[in-house]
Amino acid sequence: MNQEQLTSYPKEKINILFLENISDKAVQYFKSNGYTSVTKLNGALSEEELIKAVKDVHLLGIRSKTQITAKVLESAKKLQAIGCFCIGVNQVDLKTATHLGVTVFNAPYSNTRSVAELVIGLAIMLIRRIPDKNKAAHEGIWKKEAKGSYEMRGKTLGLVGYGNIGSQVSVIAESLGMKVMFYDTETKLPLGNAIAAKSLEELVASADIVSLHVPETAQTKNLIDKEVLTHFKKGGILINYARGEVVDLDALAECLKSGSLSGAAIDVFPWEPEKNGDKFTSPLQGLSNVILTPHIGGSTEEAQENIGEDVSAKLYQFLEKGITNGSHSVPAIGLPPVDGAHRILHIHNNVPGVLSAINTELAKHHINILGQYLKTNEEIGYVVLDVDKKLSAQAAELLRNIKETIKVRMLY
Structure with missing residues (x-):
C-alpha cells in the first residue's frame, strides 16, 4: 500500500501542538510526513491556557511540567493522542484519558x-x-x-x-x-x-x-x-x-x-x-x-533527540495506522495495513457484548470484515477493523451508533 495514500483525511487539517520546547526532531518528523499544521511553544501552559489551546488540537506533545487534568481533556473534543516527551506519564490524568479514549504515549528508555x-x-x-x-x-x-x-x-x-x-x-x-x-x-x-x-x-x-x-x-x-x-x-x-x-x-x-x-x-x-x-x-x-540541579537528569542533546524521535514515531503510527504499542491508556494493538481495505478504529466501554454487536450490525448490512482485532483493559476496549473499501463509510457510521461507543475514527 502506498504510504502517501494511507490516510483518508487531509493532513493539513490535523493540528499538532508541542509544548515545553520539545526537540525540533519532533516537528521535523511530522512535517516530513506531510503534516503542515505543527505549532511549537517553548514553555508550559496553565490549565486555563491549555483549555483554550487544545480546543482544535488532534495531537498534543508535552514534557513533565504540563499538567493534563480532567478539565483539559474534557475540553479537547478533537484530541486523539498525547505524547509525553519524557520517561513518565504522571502529569496526565490517565483515568480520564482512558475514559475518553485518548491514547497516551511516552519514552521510557530514550534518556x-x-x-x-x-x-x-x-x-x-x-x-x-x-x-x-x-x-x-x-x-x-x-x-x-x-x-x-x-x-x-x-x-x-x-x-x-x-x-x-x-x-x-x-x-x-x-x-x-x-x-x-x-x-x-x-x-x-x-x-x-x-x-x-x-x-x-x-x-x-x-x-x-x-x-x-x-x-x-x-x-x-x-x-x-x-x-x-x-x-x-x-x-x-x-x-x-x-x-x-x-x-x-x-x-x-x-x-x-x-x-x-x-x-x-x-x-x-x-x-x-x-x-x-x-x-x-x-x-x-x-x-x-x-x-x-534543576531537573536535568535526562537533559542532553542526545536524549532529547531520541525522545523526540521515539514519541513522534508512536504518535505517527497511531495517527496513520491505529497502532497503540506503548500506550498507557488505550490497549496495545499493532497491525500492518491490509491491501484492499479501509481501516476503522473503534474505542468503547469494556462491557460484554460490544464486539458481538459490531459484528451483528455489519453483517446485517452485508459489510465484509477483512481483518479484526480486539484488545481490552479494565475500562475500555479497542477494536481495529479492516473492511471492504466500498462500504467503509457506511461501516463507520454504523459503528458510531453502537451502544457503549466512545470514539470512532476511519484512518484510510
Missing part, C-alpha cells in the same frame, strides 16, 4: 543513558568531596587534602529500583570496580554481579552510595523519610534523580548537617518552578557537599 552517566559522575564528585573543594577554590581558599575523599573502586552502590535506568547504572558501576546491591518491589534478574537486597533497610545500611530510581506513586512518597535515613551507613551518600516526592528533604538536610550523611545530589523536588529564572528554594541550599 536512560543520560541519567545513568550523570548519576555515576555525581557519585564520583561526592565521594571525592568536590563540591567542598570547588566552593573553597571559588572563594580563594586552597584546600588540597585527601581527608574524606575516596575512590569508587571497592565501594558499594545501592540502587533503589532496578528498572531501565537503575540496571544501566549497575553495569557502569561494576565496570568501575564497585559492588552493586539493589532493592526492588518486583523480582528482577540481576545484571553482572549485582545482588538483590531483602529490604530497603538492608540496602541503605550496606551501601556507601544510595541512588534512587523509582516512579512517583502513593507507595514511593517519602520513601526515604526520617526513619529510613537512620538506617543509612555512617557517612553515606544519597542521590535522587528519580522523583521529587520520594525524599523527605527536611529530614535529609538534618542528616547532612549532623554529619550522619556525607553528601547528596538532588535533581528533583516536591515543588519546582514553572519556568527558567523563577525563584527556587530548598532546605538543602547552602549545605556542604550537596549538588543541586
Whole structure:
C-alpha cells in the first residue's frame, strides 16, 4: 500500500501542538510526513491556557511540567493522542484519558543513558568531596587534602529500583570496580554481579552510595523519610534523580548537617518552578557537599533527540495506522495495513457484548470484515477493523451508533 495514500483525511487539517520546547526532531518528523499544521511553544501552559489551546488540537506533545487534568481533556473534543516527551506519564490524568479514549504515549528508555552517566559522575564528585573543594577554590581558599575523599573502586552502590535506568547504572558501576546491591518491589534478574537486597533497610545500611530510581506513586512518597535515613551507613551518600516526592528533604538536610550523611545530589523536588529564572528554594541550599540541579537528569542533546524521535514515531503510527504499542491508556494493538481495505478504529466501554454487536450490525448490512482485532483493559476496549473499501463509510457510521461507543475514527 502506498504510504502517501494511507490516510483518508487531509493532513493539513490535523493540528499538532508541542509544548515545553520539545526537540525540533519532533516537528521535523511530522512535517516530513506531510503534516503542515505543527505549532511549537517553548514553555508550559496553565490549565486555563491549555483549555483554550487544545480546543482544535488532534495531537498534543508535552514534557513533565504540563499538567493534563480532567478539565483539559474534557475540553479537547478533537484530541486523539498525547505524547509525553519524557520517561513518565504522571502529569496526565490517565483515568480520564482512558475514559475518553485518548491514547497516551511516552519514552521510557530514550534518556536512560543520560541519567545513568550523570548519576555515576555525581557519585564520583561526592565521594571525592568536590563540591567542598570547588566552593573553597571559588572563594580563594586552597584546600588540597585527601581527608574524606575516596575512590569508587571497592565501594558499594545501592540502587533503589532496578528498572531501565537503575540496571544501566549497575553495569557502569561494576565496570568501575564497585559492588552493586539493589532493592526492588518486583523480582528482577540481576545484571553482572549485582545482588538483590531483602529490604530497603538492608540496602541503605550496606551501601556507601544510595541512588534512587523509582516512579512517583502513593507507595514511593517519602520513601526515604526520617526513619529510613537512620538506617543509612555512617557517612553515606544519597542521590535522587528519580522523583521529587520520594525524599523527605527536611529530614535529609538534618542528616547532612549532623554529619550522619556525607553528601547528596538532588535533581528533583516536591515543588519546582514553572519556568527558567523563577525563584527556587530548598532546605538543602547552602549545605556542604550537596549538588543541586534543576531537573536535568535526562537533559542532553542526545536524549532529547531520541525522545523526540521515539514519541513522534508512536504518535505517527497511531495517527496513520491505529497502532497503540506503548500506550498507557488505550490497549496495545499493532497491525500492518491490509491491501484492499479501509481501516476503522473503534474505542468503547469494556462491557460484554460490544464486539458481538459490531459484528451483528455489519453483517446485517452485508459489510465484509477483512481483518479484526480486539484488545481490552479494565475500562475500555479497542477494536481495529479492516473492511471492504466500498462500504467503509457506511461501516463507520454504523459503528458510531453502537451502544457503549466512545470514539470512532476511519484512518484510510
